[in-house]
Amino acid sequence: MKKVSLLAPGPTPVPPRTLLAMAQPLIHHRSSDFLDIFGQVREGLKKLFKTENDVLVFCSSGTGAMESAVANLLSPGDKAIAIRGGKFGERWTELLEAYGCQAVNLDVEWGYAVKPADVAALLKQDPSIKAVYVQALETSTGVSHPIKELAQVTKDTGAVLVVDAVSALGAYDIPTDEWGLDVVLSGSQKALMLPPGLAFASIGPKALEMMKTSKCPKYYFSWAKELKNQGINKGTFTSPVTLFMGLLDIFELIEEMGLDNIYRETEIKSKAFKAAMAALGLSLYSKENASVGLTAVEAPEGIDGQDVVGWLKNKYAIFIAGGQAQAKGKIFRVAHMGYISEFDTLQGISAIEMALAGLGYKFDMGAGVAAAQKIFGEA
Amino acid sequence: MKKVSLLAPGPTPVPPRTLLAMAQPLIHHRSSDFLDIFGQVREGLKKLFKTENDVLVFCSSGTGAMESAVANLLSPGDKAIAIRGGKFGERWTELLEAYGCQAVNLDVEWGYAVKPADVAALLKQDPSIKAVYVQALETSTGVSHPIKELAQVTKDTGAVLVVDAVSALGAYDIPTDEWGLDVVLSGSQKALMLPPGLAFASIGPKALEMMKTSKCPKYYFSWAKELKNQGINKGTFTSPVTLFMGLLDIFELIEEMGLDNIYRETEIKSKAFKAAMAALGLSLYSKENASVGLTAVEAPEGIDGQDVVGWLKNKYAIFIAGGQAQAKGKIFRVAHMGYISEFDTLQGISAIEMALAGLGYKFDMGAGVAAAQKIFGEA
Missing domain, CATH: 3.40.640.10 (Type I PLP-dependent aspartate aminotransferase-like (Major domain))
Structure with missing residues (x-):
């Protein structure tokens, strides 16, 4: 399915x-x-x-x-x-x-x-x-x-x-x-x-x-x-x-939602996702002013960012974005804006973990999901 | 309704x-x-x-x-x-x-x-x-x-x-x-x-x-x-x-339909509509090369084309178009292209007759519908 x-x-x-x-x-x-x-x-x-x-x-x-x-x-x-x-x-x-x-x-x-x-x-x-x-x-x-x-x-x-x-x-x-x-x-x-x-x-x-x-x-x-x-x-x-x-x-x-609530939810999704990436040992590509709208993540040493994107797309039908031009292959990008729920975000984190594991990256499976769940739970 | x-x-x-x-x-x-x-x-x-x-x-x-x-x-x-x-x-x-x-x-x-x-x-x-x-x-x-x-x-x-x-x-x-x-x-x-x-x-x-x-x-x-x-x-x-x-x-x-069949149907709707207008004693605005895609009709003497358009819109929720710029008030326009059936066309003719009658134009009620039905029946 x-x-x-x-x-x-x-x-x-x-x-x-x-x-x-x-x-x-x-x-x-x-x-x-x-x-x-x-x-x-x-x-x-x-x-x-x-x-x-x-x-x-x-x-x-x-x-x-x-x-x-x-x-x-x-x-x-x-x-x-x-x-x-x-x-x-x-x-x-x-x-x-x-x-x-x-x-x-x-x-x-x-x-x-x-x-x-x-x-x-x-x-x-x-x-x-x-x-x-x-x-x-x-x-x-x-x-x-x-x-x-x-x-x-x-x-x-x-x-x-x-x-x-x-x-x-x-x-x-x-x-x-x-x-x-x-x-x-x-x-x-x-x-x-x-x-x-x-x-x-x-x-x-x-x-x-x-x-x-x-x-x-x-x-x-x-x-x-x-x-x-x-x-x-x-x-x-x-x-x-x-x-x-x-x-x-x-x-x-x-x-119905209120603009301020939408902004707050976007910020929480962003914070949870960024915490998850940190828990996996990954760095943000945005070295300053990292946006709440989306997160650009550096692929781990030795793994092509496009392979992460491709893994999610081909195996799970989950669409995230790769890097463009000089960032191609180095990063992957995930959105938090719009009609994306906290569980969509957790699904994305989970899929990224599974892809990284499949591509040979070593980390504690589930660590990213847990870090994000913690933030969603507190919010 | x-x-x-x-x-x-x-x-x-x-x-x-x-x-x-x-x-x-x-x-x-x-x-x-x-x-x-x-x-x-x-x-x-x-x-x-x-x-x-x-x-x-x-x-x-x-x-x-x-x-x-x-x-x-x-x-x-x-x-x-x-x-x-x-x-x-x-x-x-x-x-x-x-x-x-x-x-x-x-x-x-x-x-x-x-x-x-x-x-x-x-x-x-x-x-x-x-x-x-x-x-x-x-x-x-x-x-x-x-x-x-x-x-x-x-x-x-x-x-x-x-x-x-x-x-x-x-x-x-x-x-x-x-x-x-x-x-x-x-x-x-x-x-x-x-x-x-x-x-x-x-x-x-x-x-x-x-x-x-x-x-x-x-x-x-x-x-x-x-x-x-x-x-x-x-x-x-x-x-x-x-x-x-x-x-x-x-x-x-x-x-599924075939392009040629679509062209033929459009032509029949156009022919039927134009015959209906003639049966009502109305003239086409297009004096030559009248298109099959739509028909521009001159409003009868003493009746404003915009009033016909407004009557259909306000009383029947049927949208036809009026004249633009120098033709404004003089004409009304009805389409035959696209997802418009012969019965949509008959409905339009019927509504135009009712509007014209309401606006004081004298003609045989139903003459337009009958002329169009004849052409649809023969086709």
Whole structure:
């Protein structure tokens, strides 16, 4: 019996009630019922982002929202800082170059977090820099960059701060307005427990001002057009109706649970999983700011991280993720965000133990599970 | 009892079995199971488009695919013909201008089809024109443009022909390779009977060649990147897994029914509906090349087309579409594509009769239904 379990950092499992909410007969995207759903989704997003800003919805993967934050803010030739401490950070450079902008690359060793002082120095050195692009949670390394502090160093400059929170939003608290985040991006398939297909962008006053002078081409991802139309609860183009119905259901779930409880549970799962890995004698790949959304673990000496991933997938139908690019083979990554319970987490730990044993690693079988159980029991 | 019926030209109803196929637990977008699904979807698309070309899949509305056909073919300053005989034709001009290209607007009176000779004359007059952009079925007027003939006039020029077949593909035969169509675009939410969220682009050799010199910025919609990755059954970014599962189910349905049978049924529904409107004394808005995919009908003298649409929506929960822009108030539009049966069509006719009677139009009640029944009975 192959019972699939998703423990990779996205797509995460979708609650069965939400799958059924999306299996309802379609409604028309220009009907008053759908306008009503659109309005409720907009309100739900504002609560989740903790903002009074407009939060736009796009039908795309998270990368579409990232692209929109280049195309709608900058003009060809503009300079912007790309904080690169992992694979997703590198995407900023690719995006900036695709639009003829100048990427000021701030390279951070994989597994470490950016130092806000380094960003401040770059901004001071070159006041023509128009934007700072960063991941809240760099999914490839499991590191959370210090977003609150980055907002402090960008606040009094001419640059806007753009935060990719695709993996972070809903996993831990990122209060847009309290921290003064100019642009926050997210997606449907991680902590929001939905299938992939929706991307979000909250746009603050400083970003709105910069948008007015942007000369990069944009159409499908045009903020100006969507601000106008979504402001009256209409997508400019055909909205993915079923995903909106799913998102409405997810917002009901979040309302029932309470955002703070969700954050607390995510943190406990993360703490239990990290304790389990320590009990097995394994080190985290994230040397600082290890995120609660997911954990990146170094494979033991002599064992290929991809073999751990492959063992879980092929023998148990459990999906975790391997390393990407320079981390390939060195690590494996396990998610704690979204619709993943403490017992899913224990199952993952148990499967990792069985895989490691099968691959010849020596340790006390069950030690990881016991360490995690202890933390879950205390919580 | 409010039993919703969708008869608008997209989103169309989704078969219940397909809704349930999409309600299955999520699978991981990098799993071998999903690569297998991706491969089957690619094969299904080739059969549907009748092409050996690669057919790319994007997570977006149809407009995203339209944008990709500007951004990946042209460079700023390039000239291209925008065939504008309705609202969607006008979108080409907006897209071309967004990318700094020069739109050569070929305006066609709404309700009429473009004359291939006019396109040929423009191309002869200015051989620097690099592309011709057209809708197969202009959804706002119900007119099918003569795609086969347009391919003949573009074939021996330096220009590629880009066909937006979002409303057309799957409603009637548009054989990409037989007609020599350089680029054909489509979407999930019309004849393909799926929720909105997937867009498609088939790319022929002449377009591939032009792509190599294109300098417009692109990233999320980059053909080159997707050709490379989708060529090995992987989306560059996170694929909308559930819609792929739905599309696989739709391809099974199409295989069971046979494409030719689907085209024949669509044609019969169209014929029956058009006969019904004639029996009620109403005229088509499409003065030539009236499409089989949907019918645009002129509202009777003194009756606002929007009132017919509103009557059906508010009293019967039946969704048809009104006119857009210059046709607003003058017409209403009813779809025949996708998962709409002959009895759905009769229900629509019946509802339109009841609305017209309620709005004061004089005619023999039941005459439309009877005319359609006769055609369904003979078929």
